[in-house]
Amino acid sequence: MDLVYTGAGLAGAVFLHQAGGSLVSDSRGQIIGLSLIAQGFATGEDLRPRPSAAGAGYDPLNSGGNNLGLLDQKLIDRMKGDAVTIAREYGPLPIPADALTTSARGLDPDVTPQNARLHLARIAARQGVFALAIQALIDTPTVQPVLGFIGQPTVNVLAVSRALDARYPMVHPRTP
Numbered sequence: 400m401d402l403v404y405t406g407a408g409l410a411g412a413v414f415l416h417q418a419g420g421s422l423v424s425d426s427r428g429q430i431i432g433l434s435l436i437a438q439g440f441a442t443g444e445d446l447r448p449r450p451s452a453a454g455a456g457y458d459p460l461n462s463g464g465n466n467l468g469l470l471d472q473k474l475i476d477r478m479k480g481d482a483v484t485i486a487r488e489y490g491p492l493p494i495p496a497d498a499l500t501t502s503a504r505g506l507d508p509d510v511t512p513q514n515a516r517l518h519l520a521r522i523a524a525r526q527g528v529f530a531l532a533i534q535a536l537i538d539t540p541t542v543q544p545v546l547g548f549i550g551q552p553t554v555n556v557l558a559v560s561r562a563l564d565a566r567y568p569m570v571h572p573r574t575p
Contacts, residue, residue, distance in 0.1 A: 423557060432557045437508045444525045444567075446518050446537070446559040449510055450481060452501035489517055509553035512541055526567050536562040 421435035432438050437448040467474035478499045485494050495513040515537045523530040540558035544550040 423561070432560075433508070434555065434557055435508055436506045437556060444522060444563060446510070446515055446522065446554070446556050446563075448556045449497050449507050449514070450477075450499065450501050451506065453506050485517070488521065492517065508557060509542075509555050512537065512552050512554055515541075515554040515559065522563070526563070528567070532566075533563075536566060 421433045422430050423432045423434050437451065481499050482494055485498060486492075493513075495511055495517065497511050498514045498517060501507075516534070519530045519533050519537070523533045526533065537554055537559055539562065541552055541554050543552050
């Protein structure tokens with residue numbers, strides 16, 4: 400038992416940010432989110448995360464996959480409904496898969512660049528700026544695959560929201 404505790408203590412010391420909950424604070428020191436766990440955003444100025452399979456919303460205490468198979472009618476109905484909502488809001492654009500599917504644990508804080516770009520026009524309109532300005536804020540925190548081929552490029556939703564806060568503080572104040 401002591402050996403396990405010592406290992407966790409060492410991991411906690413080495414991975415302090417992750418072990419501490421990956422908390423992100425604003426300039427006043429108030430916690431505004433978690434970098435490793437998705438959270439829903441209620442305003443139209445934000446980039447939206449993937450759908451959550453973690454209970455009602457993005458509840459880290461209820462994380463885990465929904466375990467619905469590809470032919471499960473509940474999954475099919477939810478994805479169809481989400482596709483209709485996205486098409487109604489954004490028009491007849493190609494919808495990236497991660498805009499309709501949940502991650503394995505249901506709390507993935509990242510989206511693909513294609514998913515992030517889906518939100519460009521909405522965010523730009525709400526901020527009153529050109530879409531290219533928002534595109535730059537999305538491209539900056541994009542993480543490329545490890546060694547150029549392991550995984551896929553990702554965009555952290557909270558990082559983009561923080562960049563929006565920094566660039567447009569009067570238009571987009573974040574309240575904890």
